[in-house]
Amino acid sequence: MAKVEKVKTPKPQELSQIDFKPPTTDWMDTPTVIKPGNFCWGGKEKDLLTLGLPNPRQWSPADEDWKLPEGWESTILEGMAERLAKYRSFKIFMDICVRCGACADKCHFYIATGDPKNMPVLRAELIRSVYKKYFTTSGKFLGKLAGARELNEDVLKEWWSYFFQCTECRRCSVFCPYGIDQAEVTIIGRELLNLVGLNIDWISGPAANCYMKGNHLGLEPHAITGNIETMCDDIEDITGIRVNPTFNRKGAEILFITPSGDLLGEPGIQTCMGYLMLFHELGLDYTWSTYASEGGNFGFFTSNDMAKRLNYKIYAEAKRLGVKWILGGECGHMWRVLSQYMDTWHGPADFLEVPKSPITGTVFENASSTKMIHISEFTADLIKHKKLNLDPSRNDHLKVTYHDSCNPSRGMGLLDEPREVIKAVCNNFYEMPESTIREKTFCCGSGSGLNASENMEQRMRGGFPRANAVKYVKEKHGVNMLANICAVDRAALPALMDYWNPGVGVTGVTELVANALVMKGEKERTTNLRFEDLPGKGGDE
Amino acid sequence: MDKSLKGLLKEKKATILSRWFGAIMESYPIDITGFFQKQEDMFANPVGHAFKLGLESIFEALIEEKDLSEGLPLLDDIIKVRAVQDFTPAKALSFIFILKKMVREELEKEIRQDQISDELLSFESKIDDLALFAFNIYVKCREQINQLKVDELKRMTFTLLKKANLMYEIPMEEVKPSDQETSI
Structure with a gap:
C-alpha cells in the first residue's frame, strides 16, 4: 500500500519562492498546445471533396477529436515509405543532419517565439523521429535512445501545428552546411498530413x-x-x-x-x-x-x-x-x-x-x-x-x-x-x-x-x-x-x-x-494610382 | 540616511537589469542555447534586443521619476512583442512585477537594516503605476490585432464593395498613419 505523505503547510518564506521557470522536459515529452491565434482553421469538407482529397469532413483543430480516418497510422507510414523511395532528397534530409544547429536561430518563427520546436532542426526532427522508429534499425531497437518515437495522435497534431508554422521560406537552408532544405521537409510533412485530411482552410479553399x-x-x-x-x-x-x-x-x-x-x-x-x-x-x-x-x-x-x-x-x-x-x-x-x-x-x-x-x-x-x-x-x-x-x-x-x-x-x-x-x-x-x-x-x-x-x-x-x-x-x-x-x-x-x-x-x-512613368499623351497627373495628391501637384501633400 | 535608494539602484543597475532580463527569459520555453540572451545582433535577435533596450529605459525612467504618461516608446516595443507571443495577459505583463522581486533581493541587506523602506515603498508604487500603464498598452495591442483582421478584410473586399456601390470612400484612409502612431 502506498504511503500517504503528510501535507506540509509551506512557510511564508517558502511561499514567496516562486519558480518562474517552466518545467524542463525533453522536447518529446513537451506537449503541443493547439491554441486560438496560433493556428489556421482546418480545411473544409466541400473543398476537400472538390479536390478529391482524402477524409473530407467538417472538423475543427480546436476540438479534441480531429475525426481521423480508420487506420490513419498505416496511411501515414505507407505514405512516408512511398516518399522515401520516390524523393531521394527526403531520404537524404532524414539521414544526414548532424544537428550542428546552424539553422536553429535563422527561422523567423524561432527568433520571435524562442520555441525550440520552431528551430528548423527540431521541426525536421518531429518527422525524423518517426522515420527513425519505423525505417531505421537503430531506431527500431533503441527507440528513444536513438531519437525515435512512436507515431500517435499527439505526434500527428504536433506535425500539423509546426508544419503550418513554417512558411517554407528556406532562410534556414541558406545556412545549412549540408544544404538540407527544410521547406522540402515541411512540404513532405504537409503531404503526409493531407493523406489523412489535415489541411488548413486558407490553403484548401x-x-x-x-x-x-x-x-x-x-x-x-x-x-x-x-x-x-x-x-x-x-x-x-x-x-x-x-x-x-x-x-x-x-x-x-x-x-x-x-x-x-x-x-x-x-x-x-x-x-x-x-x-x-x-x-x-x-x-x-x-x-x-x-x-x-x-x-x-x-x-x-x-x-x-x-x-x-x-x-x-x-x-x-x-x-x-x-x-x-x-x-x-x-x-x-x-x-x-x-x-x-x-x-x-x-x-x-x-x-x-x-x-x-x-x-x-x-x-x-x-x-x-x-x-x-x-x-x-x-x-x-x-x-x-x-x-x-x-x-x-x-x-x-x-x-x-x-x-x-x-x-x-x-x-x-x-x-x-x-x-x-x-x-x-x-x-x-x-x-x-x-x-x-x-x-x-x-x-x-x-x-x-x-x-x-x-x-x-x-x-x-x-x-x-x-x-x-x-x-x-x-x-x-x-x-x-x-x-x-x-x-x-x-x-x-x-x-x-x-x-x-x-x-x-x-x-x-x-x-x-x-x-x-510618363506616358505619351497623358494629362498632367495630380494624383498617384491611389488617388493621393502628388508632391507639388495638388492639394495638401 | 547615508545611501539613498536612488544611489543604490544606480550602483546596482547592471546587476538588477541582468537578473531582471534573466528572470523574464524564464517565461519562454526552455532553450539550452540561451539564444534570446546571448545573441547580441539586433537583427538576428530582435526579441532579446527589444528587452535589453527596453528594460534599461524603463529602469532609468523609474529611477529618474519620469512622468510615465509622457510615454515610453521602448516599453511599447516590449509589450508589442509580449502581446503576440502566446501569453495570457497576466503572464505577458508579469515581467513588470518581477522587477520588485529583483530589487528586493538585490537590496536585501539595506532593507533589513531599514535604511530605505519609505523610499522603497514609493519606488514600488511607481512600478505599480508602470504596470497599469503597461496594461493600457497591452490592451491597445490586443485591440489592434482585431482591428488588423477587420482592415485586412476591408482591403480584400474593397473592390467588390465599390463595384456594388456599397462603399464610396476608402475607410483605411480616414485613419491617418499619424493617428495610429499616437494611439499605441
Whole structure:
C-alpha cells in the first residue's frame, strides 16, 4: 500500500519562492498546445471533396477529436515509405543532419517565439523521429535512445501545428552546411498530413477555387474582366489615357499571368494598374487569360500532385492561345513553382519560343526552357535600354526600402533586377541591413498559405524580424514605403506594418514604375494610382 | 540616511537589469542555447534586443521619476512583442512585477537594516503605476490585432464593395498613419 505523505503547510518564506521557470522536459515529452491565434482553421469538407482529397469532413483543430480516418497510422507510414523511395532528397534530409544547429536561430518563427520546436532542426526532427522508429534499425531497437518515437495522435497534431508554422521560406537552408532544405521537409510533412485530411482552410479553399475557376479567389471570367475594366477607368481618370487590354486573344505574342491577388484588394490592384499602364505605353502585343487566371499555386502547399495539377493550365492556355512566350507578374511562391517545378512537370514547352523583349530585342536565355519571365526582369531590361520615359520625382514623397520576397530571391536568384527598377523610378531608396535582405531576407511571416486572419498573432510574431529591420530604416532614414514583388507580401505586410511600424505603406514595384512613368499623351497627373495628391501637384501633400 | 535608494539602484543597475532580463527569459520555453540572451545582433535577435533596450529605459525612467504618461516608446516595443507571443495577459505583463522581486533581493541587506523602506515603498508604487500603464498598452495591442483582421478584410473586399456601390470612400484612409502612431 502506498504511503500517504503528510501535507506540509509551506512557510511564508517558502511561499514567496516562486519558480518562474517552466518545467524542463525533453522536447518529446513537451506537449503541443493547439491554441486560438496560433493556428489556421482546418480545411473544409466541400473543398476537400472538390479536390478529391482524402477524409473530407467538417472538423475543427480546436476540438479534441480531429475525426481521423480508420487506420490513419498505416496511411501515414505507407505514405512516408512511398516518399522515401520516390524523393531521394527526403531520404537524404532524414539521414544526414548532424544537428550542428546552424539553422536553429535563422527561422523567423524561432527568433520571435524562442520555441525550440520552431528551430528548423527540431521541426525536421518531429518527422525524423518517426522515420527513425519505423525505417531505421537503430531506431527500431533503441527507440528513444536513438531519437525515435512512436507515431500517435499527439505526434500527428504536433506535425500539423509546426508544419503550418513554417512558411517554407528556406532562410534556414541558406545556412545549412549540408544544404538540407527544410521547406522540402515541411512540404513532405504537409503531404503526409493531407493523406489523412489535415489541411488548413486558407490553403484548401484557394486550391479548390483554383481547380474550379482557375484562380485562388474564385473569380469568374466576367469578374476578372470587370475588375480590370474598373482599373482602366481609374487609370483614365488619373492619366487621361484609356488602356484597352485584351482577354483570351488568340495569336497575341505574349500571355500575361499574375496572381489573382492583384485583381482584388489593395495594394494589389495598384500593382495591376501598373502592369496595364506599362504594357499600354509599350504597345505590347499581349493578352490576359480568364482561365489561366492565377500565377500562384496553393496546390504547392498541399502536395506535389496538387501543385502539378493546378499548374497545368499555364502551358495549356499558352498553347490554346498560340502565344510565343509568357510573362509573369509579381508573386513569390508562384516563381518558385514556375522556375523550379513547371518545366519538370509539364515541360519542355517546345511550342513556345525563348522569351525575347519586342522592345529591346533582349533574349532571356535564363528562361530558355520554361519560356516564362518575371516582370522585374522585363522592366529592368527596358530601363537598362532607356526605353521608358520616367519621372522619379513623382515618387519623391516616398522613402522606399525593398523587401526581398523569399521565393524570388532564394528560389530563383532575382536579387538585383527589382532594385535596379526601384532605383530608376524613386529618388529615395534605402536598403535594410545586409543580414536581412537578398538571400538572407526575412520572411513576411505569412507565406505558404499562412496569411489567414485567425492566426494573426502568429503572423505578427513570424513577421517581427522583418518588421524590426524595417523599423531600423524607418528610424534611420525616415522610410515610409516597403516595396516588394509578391502578392502575399502585398496582402500580408500592410497588417504587419500597421502593427509594428505604423506609417509605413506597402507597394508592388510595378506600382512605383507606373507612378513614375510618363506616358505619351497623358494629362498632367495630380494624383498617384491611389488617388493621393502628388508632391507639388495638388492639394495638401 | 547615508545611501539613498536612488544611489543604490544606480550602483546596482547592471546587476538588477541582468537578473531582471534573466528572470523574464524564464517565461519562454526552455532553450539550452540561451539564444534570446546571448545573441547580441539586433537583427538576428530582435526579441532579446527589444528587452535589453527596453528594460534599461524603463529602469532609468523609474529611477529618474519620469512622468510615465509622457510615454515610453521602448516599453511599447516590449509589450508589442509580449502581446503576440502566446501569453495570457497576466503572464505577458508579469515581467513588470518581477522587477520588485529583483530589487528586493538585490537590496536585501539595506532593507533589513531599514535604511530605505519609505523610499522603497514609493519606488514600488511607481512600478505599480508602470504596470497599469503597461496594461493600457497591452490592451491597445490586443485591440489592434482585431482591428488588423477587420482592415485586412476591408482591403480584400474593397473592390467588390465599390463595384456594388456599397462603399464610396476608402475607410483605411480616414485613419491617418499619424493617428495610429499616437494611439499605441
